[in-house]
Amino acid sequence: MADVARLAGVSHQTVSRVVNGHPNVREETVLRVRRAIEELGYHRNSTARALVTRRTNVLGVIAFDTTLFGPAQTLSGIERAAREAGYFLSMVSLDDVSPDGIVAAAEYLVQQSVEGCVAIAPQRSLVDALAALPGPHPLVAVEGGEGSGLPVVCVDQVQGAHDAVRHLLELGHTTVHHIEGDPLWLESEARVVGWRRALEEAGAPAPEPLQGDWSPRSGYALGRSLVARRAEGERVTAIFVGNDQMAIGVLRALHEAGLRVPGDVSVVGFDDVPEAEFLTPSLTTVFQDFAQVGKESLALLLGEIGTERNGSPGPSATERRVVPARLRVRGSSGPPPP
Amino acid sequence: MADVARLAGVSHQTVSRVVNGHPNVREETVLRVRRAIEELGYHRNSTARALVTRRTNVLGVIAFDTTLFGPAQTLSGIERAAREAGYFLSMVSLDDVSPDGIVAAAEYLVQQSVEGCVAIAPQRSLVDALAALPGPHPLVAVEGGEGSGLPVVCVDQVQGAHDAVRHLLELGHTTVHHIEGDPLWLESEARVVGWRRALEEAGAPAPEPLQGDWSPRSGYALGRSLVARRAEGERVTAIFVGNDQMAIGVLRALHEAGLRVPGDVSVVGFDDVPEAEFLTPSLTTVFQDFAQVGKESLALLLGEIGTERNGSPGPSATERRVVPARLRVRGSSGPPPP
DNA sequence: AGCAACAGTGTTAACGCTCACATGGAGGAA
DNA sequence: TTCCTCCATGTGAGCGTTAACACTGTTGCT
Numbered sequence: 024m025a026d027v028a029r030l031a032g033v034s035h036q037t038v039s040r041v042v043n044g045h046p047n048v049r050e051e052t053v054l055r056v057r058r059a060i061e062e063l064g065y066h067r068n069s070t071a072r073a074l075v076t077r078r079t080n081v082l083g084v085i086a087f088d089t090t091l092f093g094p095a096q097t098l099s100g101i102e103r104a105a106r107e108a109g110y111f112l113s114m115v116s117l118d119d120v121s122p123d124g125i126v127a128a129a130e131y132l133v134q135q136s137v138e139g140c141v142a143i144a145p146q147r148s149l150v151d152a153l154a155a156l157p158g159p160h161p162l163v164a165v166e167g168g169e170g171s172g173l174p175v176v177c178v179d180q181v182q183g184a185h186d187a188v189r190h191l192l193e194l195g196h197t198t199v200h201h202i203e204g205d206p207l208w209l210e211s212e213a214r215v216v217g218w219r220r221a222l223e224e225a226g227a228p229a230p231e232p233l234q235g236d237w238s239p240r241s242g243y244a245l246g247r248s249l250v251a252r253r254a255e256g257e258r259v260t261a262i263f264v265g266n267d268q269m270a271i272g273v274l275r276a277l278h279e280a281g282l283r284v285p286g287d288v289s290v291v292g293f294d295d296v297p298e299a300e301f302l303t304p305s306l307t308t309v310f311q312d313f314a315q316v317g318k319e320s321l322a323l324l325l326g327e328i329g330t331e332r333n334g335s336p337g338p339s340a341t342e343r344r345v346v347p348a349r350l351r352v353r354g355s356s357g358p359p360p361p
Numbered sequence: 362m363a364d365v366a367r368l369a370g371v372s373h374q375t376v377s378r379v380v381n382g383h384p385n386v387r388e389e390t391v392l393r394v395r396r397a398i399e400e401l402g403y404h405r406n407s408t409a410r411a412l413v414t415r416r417t418n419v420l421g422v423i424a425f426d427t428t429l430f431g432p433a434q435t436l437s438g439i440e441r442a443a444r445e446a447g448y449f450l451s452m453v454s455l456d457d458v459s460p461d462g463i464v465a466a467a468e469y470l471v472q473q474s475v476e477g478c479v480a481i482a483p484q485r486s487l488v489d490a491l492a493a494l495p496g497p498h499p500l501v502a503v504e505g506g507e508g509s510g511l512p513v514v515c516v517d518q519v520q521g522a523h524d525a526v527r528h529l530l531e532l533g534h535t536t537v538h539h540i541e542g543d544p545l546w547l548e549s550e551a552r553v554v555g556w557r558r559a560l561e562e563a564g565a566p567a568p569e570p571l572q573g574d575w576s577p578r579s580g581y582a583l584g585r586s587l588v589a590r591r592a593e594g595e596r597v598t599a600i601f602v603g604n605d606q607m608a609i610g611v612l613r614a615l616h617e618a619g620l621r622v623p624g625d626v627s628v629v630g631f632d633d634v635p636e637a638e639f640l641t642p643s644l645t646t647v648f649q650d651f652a653q654v655g656k657e658s659l660a661l662l663l664g665e666i667g668t669e670r671n672g673s674p675g676p677s678a679t680e681r682r683v684v685p686a687r688l689r690v691r692g693s694s695g696p697p698p699p
Numbered sequence: 700a701g702c703a704a705c706a707g708t709g710t711t712a713a714c715g716c717t718c719a720c721a722t723g724g725a726g727g728a729a
Numbered sequence: 730t731t732c733c734t735c736c737a738t739g740t741g742a743g744c745g746t747t748a749a750c751a752c753t754g755t756t757g758c759t
Contacts, residue, residue, distance in 0.1 A: 071747085113452075406716070410715080
């Protein structure tokens with residue numbers, strides 16, 4: 024910067040003003056400085072800038088398994104929104120779900136002086152661990168449940184599940200079995216709630232849900248166990264599955280047992296992965312607007328940062344933004360066999 | 362830091378030494394300082410540290426569509442390796458494939474003073490744009506093709522495709538049709554090369570490959586067009602599809618046409634997504650060790666950073682590391698109909 | 700004319716840390 | 730003893746930037 028100033032025949036402060044687009048600089052001076060910057064290939068040192076402004080312009084993201092469809096989509100949405108807002112993103116993804124891990128991750132981000140953090144924390148234990156932590160701050164939880172004391176953005180899992188199950192009941196099924204995802208996940212919990220509520224509203228009995236782990240493998244295994252129960256005489260005509268990947272496993276299990284979908288059994292998934300439409304049969308499922316979730320969570324975080332900077336007293340109102348889910352009816356759901 | 366020093370009754374420099382684990386500090390002093398740090402909740406300011414050491418400890422990642430299976434997995438591998446090496450990760454993902462976009466992304470990372478960068482750059486134009494850029498440096502390209510002048514880590518796409526096609530030929534198919542991914546992608550190109558080579562080696566004719574875009578939708582559309590050609594009398598008994606998602610679309614198209622897999626037509630995919638095993642029929646595909654790719658690319662990058670720091674003369678040898686692909690034979694491939 | 704307001708620029712002091720060097724004392728070899 | 734070495738610690742400078750303020754000259758108002 025000193026070199027640029029010398030070449031342009033001005034003070035370093037004027038260079039700073041030009042770089043930061045301050046208004047009160049003569050046009051001609053601006054040009055001269057710009058030329059000098061160009062010539063020397065100068066670009067400002069963000070570190071020094073951060074040191075003096077006390078703003079790093081970096082936001083942290085704590086994610087858990089970004090190879091899953093939902094988190095990957097959400098991350099992508101967050102990334103885009105962050106970039107548009109002029110923030111950099113520092114990411115740390117958790118290997119396991121131990122509170123230790125999330126504490127270490129938070130430590131790591133605090134150490135990097137992030138200005139705020141979005142945590143894709145789909146499990147209650149993680150959310151609680153985060154809420155108990157001193158830093159980083161501000162912090163927004165994606166898919167964090169209620170009552171954590173953290174601001175939260177989430178898809179309306181309950182409504183999505185409710186819609187899916189009501190759809191099946193309206194087709195004439197007397198009840199709907201449920202294969203849930205990893206029971207430690209909040210999403211899984213919420214979908215169970217929605218499923219149960221829809222059954223209750225219809226006065227239908229609620230069979231015990233089966234617990235999976237989101238993987239196609241677990242869907243397959245649990246699908247087989249439902250097939251076995253059907254063979255023993257239990258009436259299983261509709262299955263609401265916690266996500267599309269498990270639903271794929273379920274379809275497989277049904278197919279192997281010679282059962283037809285939706286002729287004998289209807290299947291509804293959750294997520295609306297791109298391939299859902301092209302499975303055989305195409306999968307009825309629930310669409311979640313993850314991009315929107317990412318966008319909203321960043322907006323919320325930026326809001327928090329803003330109010331903090333204006334010196335808000337104590338912890339801010341823990342806002343909760345809910346993004347609606349949307350049922351996508353396709354070929355895997357139909358009326359029950361007579 | 363000054364506060365800590367005062368509380369511990371030492372100089373700021375001694376605090377610095379304790380924080381950085383320097384050897385020559387008396388044990389008792391270390392304890393005293395540690396206690397003071399604890400008490401004040403101090404943690405060092407990474408910005409100030411970076412300013413003076415000229416090391417940000419941040420690596421950049423340029424990715425393109427991290428919602429796709431491969432990039433997401435690779436990113437995850439890179440993330441883990443970076444954290445183990447004590448580096449932070451700053452991510453920018455590209456919306457479109459324009460060279461402008463990648464230039465902006467690079468600019469963005471340079472501006473943040475990353476120490477090095479991994480680019481998941483699956484298209485030739487992107488690799489070329491990157492290679493032409495002044496910064497960031499050092500730079501490692503994942504899946505970047507040959508001849509770009511950049512160090513590259515990639516899966517052996519040619520070998521993977523070759524294995525898949527040879528597998529089909531050995532089952533007795535007289536030729537293998539190919540639905541390729543987005544033709545702009547280097548992976549797509551390489552798989553075409555492997556496919557063609559295997560056909561040539563077997564003296565089999567090579568029908569013109571069909572160009573998709575990796576999506577299930579395109580797989581479905583192209584699958585239908587192959588079905589149509591079959592109806593016109595062309596012998597289509599085996600299809601090697603550029604990725605598993607498109608293969609799902611192809612399976613759908615075949616199923617709709619009443620064709621059986623593998624009875625009438627064999628299908629082989631690429632990627633080995635988790636659900637491949639649980640499709641109906643389970644999908645024969647090619648496994649890519651993305652985690653390994655991520656790990657290797659980071660190792661390569663750290664190597665570059667190391668040699669640069671030791672003042673290597675000019676650009677380093679552009680190393681190229683190739684991770685083998687592995688065929689996973691499952692239910693969707695079998696001998697051709699008589 | 701006299702004064703205020705303001706545009707355009709420069710000067711100085713931080714920001715919080717590490718590096719290079721200085722200091723002082725303990726221990727060992729000549 | 731004397732000198733040299735090594736450990737433990739302190740001192741001062743400087744990393745590259747921006748904030749705050751000071752300074753000049755011009756404009757506009759009374």
